[in-house]
Amino acid sequence: MAYLIATGVFQTVLASRILGDRAMINGMPVYKYIFNRMLTWIENFIIWEKLSEYHSGYRAFSREVLERINFHANSDDFVFDNQMLTQIFYLGYEVGEISCPAKYFEEASSINFRRSMKYGLGVIATSIRYRLNKWKILRSKIYHKPEEKKVQVIEATSEKTIDPSLML
Secondary structure, eight states: OHHHHHTTSOSEEEEETTTTTOTTTTTOOHHHHHHHHHHHHHHHHHHTOOOSOSOOSOEEEOHHHHHHSOGGGSOSSTTHHHHHHHHHHHTTOOEEEEEOOOOOOGGGOOOOHHHHHHHHHHHHHHHHHHHHHHTTSOOOGGGSOOOOOOOOOOOOOSSSOOOGGGOO
């Protein structure tokens, strides 16, 4: 992943559990696999991209990407990762994918069914918000970084000195 970023091939790389076709063999629950595939299909359709999955937490980003996206405007919940990906696509970056192994066991997932449903709905909402921003129907702050405020620096020269009585 680091090689693909360091050589400039991609600015973002995801490790996909789906590409290796071993997710279920390595213990991914059937319902998680099915919902992962359905949610990924919906996202690819709405966003007009073609990732094998959006839900892997194994990711690498270039410094350039991290400096350009407005991640401070994102959610503090699981959907944060998905919002980051749509922001990256919004800025025109391609996302690379590599295969990765995955092991599943009881303690491996910190998201329960209720929170995963909230995540799924958040992912669909994020995808729709992305599409509406691309069509310029909506202007969401997560896709538009606020203008940086410029600070004017005034340098003291030998001609102009600072009155010592003004100093603290």
